[in-house]
Amino acid sequence: MKNSSLYFRSFLVMLTAATIGFIWILLPYYAALFWATALAVLFHPVQRRLQAKFHGRANLAAAVTLLIVLLIVIIPMIVITGALIQEIASVYKRIASGEFNLGVYFTQIANAMPPSVHNVLSFLGLGDLLGVQERLTQGAVAGGRFIATQAVSLGQNTAQLLIGLGVMLYVLFFLLRDGAQLARHSKQLIPLSEEHKQHFIRKFATVIRATVKGNIVVAITQGTLGGVMFWILGIQGALLWGVVMTLLSLLPAVGAALIWAPVAVYFLVTGAIVEGIVLTLFGVLVIGLIDNILRPILVGKDTKLPDWVILVSTLGGLSVFGLNGFVIGPLAAAIFMSAWDLFPSAVRLYQEDPENGSISPETATRKPTSQE
Structure with a gap:
């Protein structure tokens, strides 16, 4: 029995070392x-x-x-x-x-x-x-x-x-x-229950679809429309501003308005009233509504993370992984939240497993006898 336990622990050490080495090579x-x-x-x-x-x-x-x-x-x-x-x-x-x-x-x-x-x-x-x-x-x-x-x-x-x-x-x-x-x-290699495996795999695929197909496609659409409007209005560097609006559109509560709104204000206060009104209406009615129109079509009923979680995880992902953090950050947040969502059921399964020697409520509340 002791040899079996020793062999298993040695195998785990070897498996961990091989995995770390392989990941290091792929970095x-x-x-x-x-x-x-x-x-x-x-x-x-x-x-x-x-x-x-x-x-x-x-x-x-x-x-x-x-x-x-x-x-x-x-x-x-x-x-x-x-x-x-x-x-x-x-x-x-x-x-x-x-x-x-x-x-x-x-x-x-x-x-x-x-x-x-x-x-x-x-x-x-x-x-x-x-x-x-x-x-x-x-x-x-x-x-x-x-x-x-x-x-x-x-x-x-x-x-x-x-x-x-x-x-x-x-x-x-x-x-x-x-x-x-x-x-x-x-x-098959994941050491979790079938229910937990399905939950994690489904969440992984959902977040990939929601982030890539939803957030990025919507952001590209908003940035493209904003860049085209800048070009129509004769604003120099329209392509650059379109890309910047695309990047900002990936962040909830920020969005492309951080670029087009100051430009619209500049038009209005410098006497270019028509350009300012056109850009404001286009920004509010077209760029601003793209998210509400396209996202349900592209993502459907996929689970969506709260906006504040997406914002914080995206910014954190950017600081750690660079541009790849636009996807890695929300993905890590989704896995984190999924793990904690499954924690109560995991505890329940552990307590119900007789091999773990779990104590029933009756045993826990029973008073010890004098012999004990």
């Missing part, structure tokens, strides 16, 4: 593997339908699904990223040369404000508009320099990005082809 490509998994979950329904249409030919179905992913996800992202890098470089040059001066725009807004607004700002400790203008200008220059540096770094790491993209597509093909079999095998 340089964790982003590629993560997105391959996310895209495999997202496009699994497409793979399943194509495989049925092709009479069970899994390789052909996976190849066609991979081609669809390339056409509607990968290639558009590459094109947009290339155009965005050029846009960032152009904006940074204009900021560095003084052609684009945020302080000038701020001064125009400040001069157009009525005295009552100045009084309110003074009451709030913001009366030193010159100091605020200088800080905004310095922040814009520093932000532009940081973004430009990141864009240059992205261009210099093209080889590494291409390798990561190749790894992602290669793994994605096999996950599409063998995903169902891998899921069944992984399910």
